[in-house]
Amino acid sequence: MTTPFDVKTNDLIQNVSEKLKGYREVKPPEWATFTKTGVHRERIPDDPDWWYVRAAAILRTIYTSGPVGIERLRTKYGGKKSMGNRPPRFAKGSGNIQRKVCQQLEAAGLIEKTEKEGRILSPKGKSMLDKCAEEVAAG
Numbered sequence: 001m002t003t004p005f006d007v008k009t010n011d012l013i014q015n016v017s018e019k020l021k022g023y024r025e026v027k028p029p030e031w032a033t034f035t036k037t038g039v040h041r042e043r044i045p046d047d048p049d050w051w052y053v054r055a056a057a058i059l060r061t062i063y064t065s066g067p068v069g070i071e072r073l074r075t076k077y078g079g080k081k082s083m084g085n086r087p088p089r090f091a092k093g094s095g096n097i098q099r100k101v102c103q104q105l106e107a108a109g110l111i112e113k114t115e116k117e118g119r120i121l122s123p124k125g126k127s128m129l130d131k132c133a134e135e136v137a138a139g
Contacts, residue, residue: 004063004129007136015132016056017049025108026055029100038093040081055101062111062121063129069118073098 004012020026028051036044037054047053054077061076062068077093102119105111110125121129 001130002134002137004060004133007133009060011136012129012133013053013056013060015136016059016129017052019128019132020052020055021049023108026052026101026104028052032097035097036094037097038078038091040079040091040093042082051101054097055105058098058101059105059110059121059125059129062119063126066120067114067118070095070098070102072118073102 032051033048034044036042037050058073061073065072071092074092074095077098078091079093080088081091083089102111105125106113106119109122110128111119112122113119
């Protein structure tokens with residue numbers, strides 16, 4: 001059986017993001033078109049479907065590294081912040097975006113919250129990612 005570990009990450013995330021567009025619980029909030037993804041960014045995302053891509057990436061992250069909390073997701077989606085003449089410094093990504101995506105994925109039944117450990121994949125989410133990995137592997 002093919003798992004998300006066996007296929008290219010970018011191809012899997014694209015496939016999963018297309019599937020997430022079919023879930024009515026997963027949709028970008030109205031403020032998502034105007035917001036940056038963290039303090040280290042200078043501009044908003046270019047991709048109009050960036051919310052679904054981020055949700056798919058978070059699903060894959062929870063599959064590979066779960067249980068995962070919001071702080072670990074903020075660290076994963078952080079980056080270098082330009083400090084002008086000074087050397088760049090690491091800054092975490094937006095916690096609100098990670099939290100809202102996780103809440104939407106919970107409402108869709110793809111992830112579950114555990115006590116004091118973070119979020120894990122539900123059986124429904126695991127099977128969805130495995131099916132998407134098989135589709136990507138098939139070509």
